[in-house]
Amino acid sequence: MNNSSQSQSRRNLSFSLYLKSEPPGKSIGATMSMWSILRRKLATQPSSAFVFGRSTSTRGYSTAKVKEALLLGRGSKIVGNVGRNSFLGCPVSSKPVREVVSFFQRDSPIYLQNRPFSSDNGDLVDAVVPFMGESITDGTLATFLKKPGDRVKVDEPIAQIETDKVTIDVASPEAGVILELVAKEGETVEPGTKIAVISKSGGGVSESHVAPSEDVPSEAASKPSAGKKKEDKEKPKEEKSLPKPKAETSPPKPKAPSPPPPKASATEPQLPPKERERRVPMTRLRKRVATRLKDSQNTFAMLTTFNEVDMTNLMKLRSEYKDAFVEKHGVKLGLMSGFIKGAVSGLQNQPIVNAVIDGDDIIYRDYIDISIAVGTPKGLVVPVLRNADKMNFAEIEKAINTLAKKANDGSISIDEMAGGSFTISNGGVYGSLLSTPIINPPQSAILGMHSIVNRPMVVGGEIVSRPMMYIALTYDHRLIDGREAVFFLRRIKDVVEDPRRLLLDI
Numbered sequence: 373m374n375n376s377s378q379s380q381s382r383r384n385l386s387f388s389l390y391l392k393s394e395p396p397g398k399s400i401g402a403t404m405s406m407w408s409i410l411r412r413k414l415a416t417q418p419s420s421a422f423v424f425g426r427s428t429s430t431r432g433y434s435t436a437k438v439k440e441a442l443l444l445g446r447g448s449k450i451v452g453n454v455g456r457n458s459f460l461g462c463p464v465s466s467k468p469v470r471e472v473v474s475f476f477q478r479d480s481p482i483y484l485q486n487r488p489f490s491s492d493n494g495d496l497v498d499a500v501v502p503f504m505g506e507s508i509t510d511g512t513l514a515t516f517l518k519k520p521g522d523r524v525k526v527d528e529p530i531a532q533i534e535t536d537k538v539t540i541d542v543a544s545p546e547a548g549v550i551l552e553l554v555a556k557e558g559e560t561v562e563p564g565t566k567i568a569v570i571s572k573s574g575g576g577v578s579e580s581h582v583a584p585s586e587d588v589p590s591e592a593a594s595k596p597s598a599g600k601k602k603e604d605k606e607k608p609k610e611e612k613s614l615p616k617p618k619a620e621t622s623p624p625k626p627k628a629p630s631p632p633p634p635k636a637s638a639t640e641p642q643l644p645p646k647e648r649e650r651r652v653p654m655t656r657l658r659k660r661v662a663t664r665l666k667d668s669q670n671t672f673a674m675l676t677t678f679n680e681v682d683m684t685n686l687m688k689l690r691s692e693y694k695d696a697f698v699e700k701h702g703v704k705l706g707l708m709s710g711f712i713k714g715a716v717s718g719l720q721n722q723p724i725v726n727a728v729i730d731g732d733d734i735i736y737r738d739y740i741d742i743s744i745a746v747g748t749p750k751g752l753v754v755p756v757l758r759n760a761d762k763m764n765f766a767e768i769e770k771a772i773n774t775l776a777k778k779a780n781d782g783s784i785s786i787d788e789m790a791g792g793s794f795t796i797s798n799g800g801v802y803g804s805l806l807s808t809p810i811i812n813p814p815q816s817a818i819l820g821m822h823s824i825v826n827r828p829m830v831v832g833g834e835i836v837s838r839p840m841m842y843i844a845l846t847y848d849h850r851l852i853d854g855r856e857a858v859f860f861l862r863r864i865k866d867v868v869e870d871p872r873r874l875l876l877d878i
Contacts, residue, residue, distance in 0.1 A: 497546045499530055499568040501561045504540055505786035510562045511535040512656050513555050522550050524570065531567055536660035537789055539750065539782050542567060549574040558653075657751040668813050673849040676808040679861040681868050683824050683839040686710050689871055701766035708744075709768040711796060713874055714867035715819055716740055716761045718860040719794060725817045725860050726793050729851050743792035743812060744772060746779040747802075753779045754812060756792040800824065800841065809846050816851050819864070820844040 504511060511533040518530040529541035530550065548570045555567040654662075668674075690705050697705040719726045719740050727736045740761040743754045755775035760768065778784035795812045800823040809820040822842045829838040843864065847857050867873050 495571055495573050497570050497572060498566045499542060499544055499570055501533060501542060501563050501565045501567060503563050504535055508535045510560050513557055513559050513561050513567065515557055516553060518550050520550050520552060524550060533561065534656045536656055537786055538784055544570060546570055546572050548572040661752050664813060665810050668811050672811050674811060674846055675849045676844050676846045677857050677861060678842060678844050679865055681841045681843055681865050683841055685870055686868050687839060703769045703773060706769060708772055709765045710868055710871060711821060712742055712760055712768050714864040715742060715794060715796060717867050718863040721863050722856045722860045724852055724856050727851060728814050728816050737793045741792050743795040744775065745795060745797040746776055748779050753784060753789060754795060755779055755784055755788050806842050808844060811846055811848060817845060817847040
């Protein structure tokens with residue numbers, strides 16, 4: 373078979389492969405028309421028959437004609453298939469073939485299908501947003517802890533994601549150098565979203581990732597100097613206008629008093645200048661807290677009842693046994709554990725306070741999980757003390773210290789804040805004397821503790837000074853009547869004022 377027959381066979385083979393690769397719904401007429409145009413165009417250039425096979429006149433190849441043929445059919449699947457099937461039998465190491473292949477890689481759809489930020493040797497890895505919890509679908513990219521060019525270790529935090537409940541760190545999957553930050557601060561991201569590209573070898577970090585130079589401040593500094601020159605130019609004009617009052621000093625005729633300045637100008641300085649205001653977007657945690665508190669007000673028929681507690685006996689108990697308690701359990705004995713034990717006793721005596729409304733039903737919980745409201749610099753979080761009814765004083769104090777530490781340093785997890793059947797909020801640590809706390813949905817009541825103040829009290833017919841604390845119970849009046857609410861507070865008062873009741877269960 374001669375060269376001409378071989379070329380014709382390759383052309384027929386390429387065209388048949390193309391027709392098989394086309395989707396069934398595409399017009400055959402349009403395909404045949406495009407194929408005919410290419411054949412006529414290339415038939416008029418004998419020296420360029422290499423597009424579909426070897427040239428009959430020489431072993432060289434005309435890359436200019438190849439590009440011309442590709443430009444005719446750019447964006448068409450014909451050229452893509454012909455290009456892939458027409459290099460059979462061509463020397464791979466020849467320069468024209470390399471140019472044709474590189475042309476396809478730059479301008480054809482084949483290049484667009486390549487995965488970005490990938491490499492053949494696996495040097496680049498992506499840092500993605502981790503799974504944030506079953507109830508959390510997205511978060512806000514709060515801040516990047518690293519910048520391009522910084523070297524990171526495995527599992528080292530490179531960014532922080534703010535969610536409705538907690539702040540989550542994005543850890544580096546490999547050790548290397550931050551090559552690029554893909555996402556921007558303030559964007560909403562979902563689990564699996566790529567936020568950065570890390571080079572394990574540290575290569576590919578260009579100078580564009582270096583921090584910008586300090587040329588910008590010099591330009592900013594030039595602006596005040598220009599404004600200063602303008603002020604200097606305006607000063608002579610003001611000085612020239614000063615001699616005008618001299619005409620008033622020569623009094624040949626009495627003149628009417630000058631009218632007072634307009635009132636509008638007197639009120640203008642009272643308005644706060646815009647330069648002294650700052651607009652800062654709310655964090656996701658703050659927005660979530662605001663939404664839940666407002667929903668609580670709109671949903672519950674909230675009512676608050678109060679009582680006062682004499683803290684003398686509980687404080688005396690702590691003072692007598694604090695050293696022995698620390699020596700045995702390794703944690704200090706606080707007042708919070710006494711109120712939690714009192715709340716557990718009250719919930720056991722009044723189970724309706726531990727229940728919740730669900731549609732037309734009432735759900736009675738046979739477990740007691742106490743939520744402890746903790747104020748942090750980023751907002752209010754409410755970690756949960758699981759099975760508080762099965763804990764003693766030492767276990768309660770240890771659990772409170774652990775949860776409070778995690779809440780303050782931002783390492784608390786979603787699971788540690790999920791659930792809860794009753795909440796205790798201690799505003800007394802901030803000096804609050806009295807308040808009406810808001811229910812934490814989907815619970816039905818919340819206990820508010822306040823500061824301890826020495827007040828004159830009548831004890832045994834005598835007026836004595838006693839450390840007193842106001843306690844408040846806000847409850848859902850749709851479910852809990854005033855009788856149950858008052859009995860609940862009275863039980864806490866009795867237990868705190870006389871902790872021996874817990875030992876005797878009376």
